[in-house]
Amino acid sequence: MQEPTENNLNSSNKKKTFFDNNSNESIKSTNVEILEQENLFNLFEKYDFYGDLKFKSGLASLIAKNEKYKHINLSEDFNSFLLDKSNTDFILKAKGFYFSKFVQKNFNFEEYEKFKNLSENKHKEVTSLRHKENENSLLNKKSAIEKENKGEENVPLSFQQIADMLAKGETIPGIKQIPNVVNEAEPSNSVLKQHKKPWEK
Numbered sequence: 111m112q113e114p115t116e117n118n119l120n121s122s123n124k125k126k127t128f129f130d131n132n133s134n135e136s137i138k139s140t141n142v143e144i145l146e147q148e149n150l151f152n153l154f155e156k157y158d159f160y161g162d163l164k165f166k167s168g169l170a171s172l173i174a175k176n177e178k179y180k181h182i183n184l185s186e187d188f189n190s191f192l193l194d195k196s197n198t199d200f201i202l203k204a205k206g207f208y209f210s211k212f213v214q215k216n217f218n219f220e221e222y223e224k225f226k227n228l229s230e231n232k233h234k235e236v237t238s239l240r241h242k243e244n245e246n247s248l249l250n251k252k253s254a255i256e257k258e259n260k261g262e263e264n265v266p267l268s269f270q271q272i273a274d275m276l277a278k279g280e281t282i283p284g285i286k287q288i289p290n291v292v293n294e295a296e297p298s299n300s301v302l303k304q305h306k307k308p309w310e311k
Contacts, residue, residue: 147225148225150216151222151225154214154222157205160192164212165204168204169204169208173191176200203219206219207219267282267283
């Protein structure tokens with residue numbers, strides 16, 4: 111196995127594909143080619159890299175040679191290294207190099223990154239659009255309910271309707287309900303002085 115190096119990972123692939131706006135291939139590409147490219151990218155994302163001993167060995171060797179990761183004890187911290195989100199880009203580049211070298215030689219990692227960015231941006235736009243549509247839908251429903259309720263409140267009841275409601279013991283809207291009881295609270299103590307009688311002045 112040819113050992114991956116940082117130069118390999120960072121080197122640009124000079125192949126032009128349909129994602130390169132300046133290439134003739136981009137203009138001539140067909141829907142079939144686009145579908146094939148997307149299938150290849152999906153294959154890359156689903157590939158079991160950590161079940162591939164050759165990849166794990168190459169990745170460990172690459173980590174050991176990188177000055178940034180000199181402090182890492184791979185025999186103990188390898189899994190922690192893989193789970194650390196700050197290492198995601200490094201690992202992804204290693205996967206891209208390995209996949210294009212040993213699995214699918216027509217795989218272009220740079221084009222995959224462009225495809226991924228386009229997909230993420232499109233997903234964000236769709237999500238944002240759906241969110242706005244949901245908000246507008248809720249506002250429209252709320253407005254319709256308010257109009258309906260307002261319309262019901264403004265419709266005056268006929269004498270017959272009021273009579274029927276009274277007969278059924280229903281509450282007539284718009285009439286304040288006053289409890290038919292006396293004040294049950296204890297009377298307060300008087301704090302004012304009694305007025306003097308005329309002859310007491």
